[in-house]
Amino acid sequence: MKLRSRHLLALEGMSKDEITLILDTAETLKEILARPIRIVPTLRGVGVVNLFYEASTRTRISFELAEKRLSAEVVNFSASTSSVKKGETLKDTVRNIEAMKIDMVVVRHQASGVPYFLTQCMKASIINAGDGAHEHPTQGLLDVFTVREKYKRIKGLKVVIVGDIKHSRVARSDIWGFTALGADVSVCGPTTMLPLEIEKMGVKAYSDLDQALEGADVVNVLRIQLERQRGSLLPSLREYSNKFGITRDRLNRLNQNFTIMHPGPINRGVEITPEVADGPHSVILDQVTNGVAVRMAVLYLLSGGEGKVE
Amino acid sequence: MNNYEKEKGVVSEFDLAIVGGRVIDPESKTDRIADIFIRDGVIKRIEKPKSKLGAKETIDAKEMIVVPGLIDMHTHLREPGREDEETIYTGSCAAVAGGFTSVCCMPNTHPPIDNQETVKFVYEKAKQAKCKVYPIGCITKNQMGEELTEIYDLVQAGVVAISDDGKPVSDPQVMRNALEYCRMFDLPVISHCEDLNLSGSGVMHEGFVSTSLGMSGIPSVAEEIMVARDIKLAEFTKAHLHIAHVSTEGSVELIRQAKKRGIKVTCEATPHHFSLTHEIIRTFDTNAKVNPPLRSKKDVEAIKKGLADGTIDCIATDHAPHSIEEKDVEFDFAPCGMVGLETALGLVVTELIEKKILSWSQAIAKLTINPAKILNLNGGRIKKNFPADITIIHPKTLWVVDPTKFQSKSKNSPFGKKRLRGKVFCTIVGGEVRSRE
Numbered sequence: 001m002k003l004r005s006r007h008l009l010a011l012e013g014m015s016k017d018e019i020t021l022i023l024d025t026a027e028t029l030k031e032i033l034a035r036p037i038r039i040v041p042t043l044r045g046v047g048v049v050n051l052f053y054e055a056s057t058r059t060r061i062s063f064e065l066a067e068k069r070l071s072a073e074v075v076n077f078s079a080s081t082s083s084v085k086k087g088e089t090l091k092d093t094v095r096n097i098e099a100m101k102i103d104m105v106v107v108r109h110q111a112s113g114v115p116y117f118l119t120q121c122m123k124a125s126i127i128n129a130g131d132g133a134h135e136h137p138t139q140g141l142l143d144v145f146t147v148r149e150k151y152k153r154i155k156g157l158k159v160v161i162v163g164d165i166k167h168s169r170v171a172r173s174d175i176w177g178f179t180a181l182g183a184d185v186s187v188c189g190p191t192t193m194l195p196l197e198i199e200k201m202g203v204k205a206y207s208d209l210d211q212a213l214e215g216a217d218v219v220n221v222l223r224i225q226l227e228r229q230r231g232s233l234l235p236s237l238r239e240y241s242n243k244f245g246i247t248r249d250r251l252n253r254l255n256q257n258f259t260i261m262h263p264g265p266i267n268r269g270v271e272i273t274p275e276v277a278d279g280p281h282s283v284i285l286d287q288v289t290n291g292v293a294v295r296m297a298v299l300y301l302l303s304g305g306e307g308k309v310e
Numbered sequence: 311m312n313n314y315e316k317e318k319g320v321v322s323e324f325d326l327a328i329v330g331g332r333v334i335d336p337e338s339k340t341d342r343i344a345d346i347f348i349r350d351g352v353i354k355r356i357e358k359p360k361s362k363l364g365a366k367e368t369i370d371a372k373e374m375i376v377v378p379g380l381i382d383m384h385t386h387l388r389e390p391g392r393e394d395e396e397t398i399y400t401g402s403c404a405a406v407a408g409g410f411t412s413v414c415c416m417p418n419t420h421p422p423i424d425n426q427e428t429v430k431f432v433y434e435k436a437k438q439a440k441c442k443v444y445p446i447g448c449i450t451k452n453q454m455g456e457e458l459t460e461i462y463d464l465v466q467a468g469v470v471a472i473s474d475d476g477k478p479v480s481d482p483q484v485m486r487n488a489l490e491y492c493r494m495f496d497l498p499v500i501s502h503c504e505d506l507n508l509s510g511s512g513v514m515h516e517g518f519v520s521t522s523l524g525m526s527g528i529p530s531v532a533e534e535i536m537v538a539r540d541i542k543l544a545e546f547t548k549a550h551l552h553i554a555h556v557s558t559e560g561s562v563e564l565i566r567q568a569k570k571r572g573i574k575v576t577c578e579a580t581p582h583h584f585s586l587t588h589e590i591i592r593t594f595d596t597n598a599k600v601n602p603p604l605r606s607k608k609d610v611e612a613i614k615k616g617l618a619d620g621t622i623d624c625i626a627t628d629h630a631p632h633s634i635e636e637k638d639v640e641f642d643f644a645p646c647g648m649v650g651l652e653t654a655l656g657l658v659v660t661e662l663i664e665k666k667i668l669s670w671s672q673a674i675a676k677l678t679i680n681p682a683k684i685l686n687l688n689g690g691r692i693k694k695n696f697p698a699d700i701t702i703i704h705p706k707t708l709w710v711v712d713p714t715k716f717q718s719k720s721k722n723s724p725f726g727k728k729r730l731r732g733k734v735f736c737t738i739v740g741g742e743v744r745s746r747e
Contacts, residue, residue, distance in 0.1 A: 012522065089639055111642035112524045113594035132642070133524030169524055195521035 003301050007126040009115045010135040011176035019180055023145050025305075026290070026297035032069065033293055043070035046303055047102045051094070052129070053079040053109040058264055058288065059129050059139070063106050066295035075102075090114070091121045098122045104303065107131070125302045133167045139263055140173025142294040144181060146287050147218055150259060155182030158255070160212050162244060163222025163271060164193040164233075165205075170263045174220060175201050188212035189244065192233040209244055213253040220261040221246050221272045237270050246272045248279075259283055324349045324365035326741055331371025331702060335378060335692040336675035346376065348698040351741035356694065369743075371702050374735055377674045378690050379411025379441075379699030382651065383681040384475070384500075384554060384578060384626035387413070387443070389435060390428070391420025396631040396719045398432065401651070402439035404629070404718035406745035408651040409734035411699035412442040412689060413629075414681075417453070418476040424448035424459045429467035440744045441737075442699070444470045444687065449488045449499065455479050458488060465495045470685040473500035475554055476601075478536055480506060485540065489549035498550040498576070498684055501540045503561070504602065508532035513642055515588040515603040523591065525641070528603050530558040537561045541568045544575050552684060553577040555628050557602035559612035566621040576684050578624035581650060581657035582724075584613045590724060596637045596644035598724040600630070614667045617676065623684065625676045627654045631720030649718045653711055653725050655703065659732025670705075698741035707733040 001021050011019070032040055048067045052060055060076070067074045077097070094105070104125045107115050112132035119126050130136040148154055159178050165171045165187045178185050179202045187198060188206040198205050206212035213219065224240060234240050251258065260272075260282045268274050277284060326348040333344040333356070347355040347363055357363060382405065388396040396404075398415070405413045415432065417423030423432060429445050436443035447464035451457045453474045461472060472492065479485040479501070492499050509532040514520050516527020537553060541564060544551035556562060556577050568575045582600060587607050590598045598604060616622040630647025637644050658677070662668045668676075682690030689699050711728045713721040737745040 089635070091638055109640070111640040113641045116594050117640060131524075135524070166521075167524075172522065172524055196516055196527070197518040197521055200518050201522060 006302060007115070007119055008137050008298055008302060009119070009126065009128050011137045011140045011173045011180070012135065014176070014180060016180050019141065019144065019177060022141055022294065022297050022301060023148060025301060026145055026293040029296045029300070030290070030293035033289070039069050039071060041071045042300055042305070043067070043072035043303055046072045046104065047075070048072045048104045048106065048299070049075045049077055049097055049102050051077050051097070051105055051107045053107070054130070056108055056130070058291070059108065062288070062291040063129060063295050066292050066299055069292070070296055070299055072299070090117070094118055094122050098124055104299065127298060127302065130169055133169050133172070135173045136169040137173050138291070138295050138298060139170050140177035141298070142287055142291045143174050143220065143261060143263070144177045145294050146261065146283050146290050147259065149286075149290070150283065151217070154178060157183045157217045158186070158215055159183045159218040159220065160186045160188055160216045161220045161222065162188045162209065162212070162246065164224055165189045165198060165222075166193045166195040167225060168222050170222060175203055179203070186212050186216075190234060190240070209250065210253055213250060215253075215255060216258065217255050218259045218261060219246060219254065220263070222263065223265060224267060224271050241270050245270065246276050248273065248275055251276065261287060263287070322364045322366045324354060324363065325367065326698070326738070327363065327365035327368045328371050328376055328700065328702065329368055330359060331374045331376035333376045333692060334671055334674055336671045337679045337691045338693060339671070340692065341671055346692065346700065348741045351698050353692060353694055353696050353698050356692065369702065369736060375670065375703045375705050376692070377701050377703065378678040378692050379701050379737065379739065380409045380655065380677045381412040381414075381681045381687065381690055382410045382627050382629065382654070383414045383624055383685060384580075385413040385415050385629045385651065386418070386631065386647070387415040388419060388631055390431060394719070395633050398435040398439050398443060400717065400719040401629070401631070402436075402441045402443065404649070404651040404716060405441045406737040406739065407717045407734065408653070409655045409701040409703065409737055410441055410651060411701065411737060411739045412444060412687065413651075414444045414446050414470055414685065416473060416475045417446055417448045422448050422453050423469070424451050424453070426460070426463045426467040429464060429469055433468060441739050444468075444685070446470060446475075446500065447472045449474045449479055450484060453477050455481055455484060458484070458491060461491055461495070461497070465497060470687065471498045471500050471552065473502065473554065475500060475502045478502050478504045478506065482539060482543065486543050486547060489543055489547040489551065493547065493549040496550070496686070498552045500552045500554050501536070502554050503533050503536035503540060505532045505535050508535065512603070513599065514591050515605045517588060517606050519588040519591055525591070530560055530605065530609070533558050533602055534560040534564060537564050541565070541573060541575055544568075545571070545573045549574065551575045555580050555583065555602055555626070556613065556616070556622060557583045557605050557609060559609045562612045562616035562621055566616065566619070569621060576623045577621075578626040579613050579617060579622045580626060580628045581654045581661070582648060584610055584617065585657050585661045586724065594641050595724050596639065596641055597648055597722045599641065599644050599646050600628070600648055601646035614662070617662065618667050623676065623680045625654070625658060625673070626681070627651055629718070631718055632722045633720060637722050647722065649716065649720050649723050651718060652716050653723060653730065655734055656709070656711070656730030656732050657725075659705065660730045664731055698738060700738040701734060702736040702738075704733045704735045704747075706731065709733050
């Protein structure tokens with residue numbers, strides 16, 4: 001089996017089978033990461049550029065490692081060192097990059113829809129590494145992968161995403177990814193951070209954390225993004241922490257074998273207490289490990305690979 | 311000269327005849343087959359078909375609909391300042407291609423039309439234009455929303471209304487003064503209703519589509535709160551308020567209630583607000599980025615209902631040319647606006663007349679006599695001794711929109727490849743054929 005598209009722009013609209021293919025491929029590739037020499041020649045000669053218009057540590061390093069472990073030629077570009085400051089348009093920038101024979105572009109940008117825009121400007125395969133508050137599909141995939149690895153299934157699990165749903169691309173990709181595989185997904189946050197008609201995405205919406213957590217298996221705690229707080233969506237972080245912070249006391253509402261996730265970076269003591277973040281149910285570092293395998297799977301499949309890795 | 315005249319060696323009494331067409335004049339409730347005879351730029355005779363009158367030139371309008379020349383009361387011509395996007399001349403070419411014989415140009419140019427000299431400049435440039443051009447002046451100096459322009463001066467120079475279109479007048483005291491002052495001149499104040507604090511960094515309608523795309527939304531209430539404010543101010547000042555580009559269900563309802571209470575408020579809707587919903591933004595087409603934004607299906611239905619019951623008086627294009635360079639960028643960074651002069655009539659026929667929302671006469675009224683009355687223009691009628699501004703329409707022709715073929719200098723339309731019914735066959739301004747298929 002192959003993926004339908006040459007690009008990975010969003011998890012919205014992706015079928016269960018396609019997502020499963022990526023996860024299964026990632027499972028195989030994860031074994032490579034456990035070997036003493038963690039490198040395979042699969043993408044030898046494939047030019048990949050990491051085009052980051054927004055600051056990122058984890059995602060950029062994760063993609064770069066995934067590319068290098070598949071033996072791709074990797075070029076990094078970040079907005080602060082580029083010609084963006086000289087007033088060049090995005091379209092001109094990417095067309096210039098493409099003129100240097102690039103096969104794949106991994107893009108992060110603060111504006112929703114930029115990965116789609118790039119598919120209209122150039123021939124390379126485009127991988128969305130986060131566009132505005134729209135989607136972050138590889139994060140969604142690694143979250144689903146991490147949960148599947150632990151429970152051996154997704155169907156029927158109760159997943160709760162807590163935080164600023166309105167401005168979170170992780171929330172959107174998680175919603176599409178988990179619901180496609182049959183999980184029961186809820187979102188929870190202050191009413192000012194729940195976007196209009198979110199229920200139409202197939203989720204339940206709560207502003208009462210205890211209610212949302214009742215009987216949940218997986219809690220994905222989103223970072224409260226201080227840099228996104230335009231206006232007054234929140235009176236204070238203190239108040240947020242009191243009403244929505246994930247503390248040990250709140251965990252007794254969850255199912256026994258519960259899981260705590262966080263896409264990082266963590267504001268310790270704001271959205272989650274250190275004891276929960278570092279506790280036995282936390283898979284936060286597993287998520288990071290799995291991120292490399294999932295991104296390798298995506299790169300491999302989009303470059304034309306089929307189900308089995310040679 | 312026709313053959314009869316050649317044989318007899320007589321000189322025709324008329325310059326132009328339009329014969330055999332279905333003449334619709336909403337003002338006089340005319341809807342019948344008739345022949346129209348024009349001399350010296352003026353309609354001289356309207357006769358039963360097959361009259362023996364002759365003219366130097368005859369247009370056969372059989373199977374066609376003959377209406378008063380269309381009037382667009384909301385056009386951006388970009389001159390002075392952005393002649394790379396549109397000029398008064400190229401905009402007028404687009405206008406006549408779309409069946410418009412008059413356009414009213416908004417004052418948000420560079421510099422803005424906020425003084426007599428700029429009004430005179432527009433009229434001077436308009437001498438070369440293919441259609442009539444009526445400037446609208448600014449409400450406030452440099453559209454800053456602070457000090458009133460010299461409105462009496464602007465009126466003397468010939469503005470037909472004032473507006474800070476593109477921007478709201480945020481300060482209610484300034485708006486009050488504008489309305490009160492304009493009452494002296496019986497001049498309508500055209501309001502761009504938007505609360506800038508509520509629209510904030512929004513780039514599209516706030517609803518399910520903005521939620522799933524993760525884009526900042528412009529809530530309906532950002533418009534409605536200003537519509538409500540301006541209606542209250544119009545009631546208080548007894549001035550004439552005209553609300554531009556109504557886009558939400560709530561605005562339509564507020565205006566409907568205001569009209570019932572006898573407040574002097576009129577309004578317009580654009581073809582894109584009755585033809586498109588926010589769903590189109592899923593393709594990230596920056597040509598569909600407009601202000602006010604394309605709204606939900608419920609809003610589109612409410613606009614249609616408002617058009618049908620007369621709450622919405624006019625259909626205006628909000629023709630807003632932008633260069634390809636400006637539009638071919640990230641959605642968040644693209645400017646708002648789409649061109650509309652050359653698709654308006656097709657959209658009216660396809661979305662309103664074919665779908666039985668409006669009759670031909672009702673639809674044409676919203677493009678002719680209604681804006682003429684609101685702005686006190688001498689036009690919008692097919693009547694003896696009125697200017698011979700006439701549009702002839704092929705009602706049945708199906709055509710496919712191709713923005714590359716537009717007369718407008720800019721091509722920013724989201725309607726490319728759309729099939730429309732109803733095409734302009736001929737546009738006559740002051741008795742002269744200015745566009746012909």
